[in-house]
Amino acid sequence: MRLSRGGYLIREGFRSIGTHRFMSFASVTIIMACLIIMGSVSLLSVNIDMLIKDLENQNEIAAFVDDSIVDPEAAEALESSLLAVDNVSSVEFVSRAEAYDNFVNRYDEAIMEGIDETWLRHRFIIHLTDIALMAQTKAELENVPGIAKVVARLEYAEAFVTIRNVVSVISLVLIVMLVFVSFFIMSNTIKLATFGRREEIAIMKMVGANNGFIRLPFVVEGLVLGSLGGGLAFIAEWGIYELLTGRLVGTLTGSFIKVVPFRSMALVVLAFYMGTGILVGAFGGVNAIKNYLKV
Secondary structure, rough: HHHHHHHHHHHHHHHHHHHHHHHHHHHHHHHHHHHHHHHHHHHHHHHHHHHHHHHHHOOEEEEEEEOOOOOHHHHHHHHHHHHHHOOOEEEEEEOOHHHHHHHHOOOOOOOOOOOHHHOOOOEEEEOOOOHHHHHHHHHHHHHHOEEEEEOHOOOOOOHHHHHHHHHHHHHHHHHHHHHHHHHHHHHHHHHHHHHHHHHHHHHHHHHOOOHHHHHHHHHHHHHHHHHHHHHHHHHHHHHHHHHHHHHHHHHOHHHHHHOHHHHHHHHHHHHHHHHHHHHHHHHHHHOOOOOHOOO
């Protein structure tokens, strides 16, 4: 008997969606719009974060080997000592000969006239795990035996750290604000959809139906609308993302900018959209009829 009654209530929830087509369409549209806005801000934040990390990786430290160490093999042996320094992620050895060739390829040969590789030092190009600790790491590298000088662009590192922090804070604030706004809009849309059925709810209360019996069809309706909105928002977001990133990469500026492939984030985005849509739909369905159950 209980299973039969439960099936009836679930069918009523689905039937209600078809009966109130316009409000169901409005609810799904609002859920889609809010999720797409939240998702777009989140995806923009992910791409900006990746861009900043790429720029950070290009901000290298150069550690010059002492002039007394002439043999390339002896100089390269310092690599293990440099890797042992905290915050050092990778080390690349550049010999005098390689440094000289780089200079010749970069500048006019006339400028290099009278200069050979003995004028240059062996060096290491060092990448850091966290550029926020660049100043501290630079000081530790200078204390490594055999290293004569360390050159680091601290001003650029500080600028990147500041940009990264500002972007993270702004993105977090926008996402939190959009979550609250979206919940408010979607909940009120479902409330509006329920307003026209207040008399139906009142009659059910008068004939003795309990709150759970009345509420279940609305919860089912909210779950279905939320799931539908989340699924459609995911498909729309995928299309919009591919369209915009495709155009960006196709431009001259975009050829220097990497974007995160949507496929690599698809499962996370889908789970977020579906979870948020279902949560909002269920919450909206319960909250929408709360006042009408006090008959």
